[in-house]
Amino acid sequence: MRNQFKSIVLLSVVSGLLLVGASTAQAQTGLLPFGGIVSYQINCSCSPGLSWIWFTPLYLGGPINITGPMIYSPFSTILYGYYMIGVPGKWHLGDYYPGVQACWVKVYKFCVPLPAVGLMSKVGTNY
Known part of the structure; x- marks a missing residue:
């Protein structure tokens, strides 16, 4: 005993x-965890290859969910699952770097940043 x-x-x-x-x-x-369902995606016209993805809802690891955008970069984001990044209606789950503002879009002759919650580090999707 x-x-x-x-x-x-x-x-x-x-x-x-x-x-x-x-x-x-x-x-x-x-890195912080996130998860959510994609509503729509915008390609960053001044940042080639990057995508600005809006999630509704967006879960950031706490008791409160929000709605908001995350940045996907094919150069720094590791993909898992079914590789359906940015497809509306698909669940995404992963980690992100908070506060990274990497997406720039063209407005008239200028490029302006689109605000985002952060840059995805790892992400997986459902089928």
């Missing part, structure tokens, strides 16, 4: 340390 108690305590301590280590590792990378 005493050995069983020691084993349970040791297992609890080790698993607690693993969980703390995982959460600090995510905090060090700066």
Whole structure:
């Protein structure tokens, strides 16, 4: 009985340390989780290859959901799942870098930034 108690305590301590280590590792990378359903997509005319994707709803890992855009870059975003990025009605789930404003669009003769929640780092889609 005493050995069983020691084993349970040791297992609890080790698993607690693993969980703390995982959460600090995510905090060090700066990545945050997101998920949502795509409403529409706009290609960034002054930033070739980038897409500005509007999600309704957009879940950012908290109890409140919002609606808003994320940036997809084929140069820096790792794709998983069915590769249906930016297709309206498809669920997207992944990580993002918050605050990155990478999408620029042409307005008359000038290029202006489209505001976004962040830049997708990893994303997977449903079929």
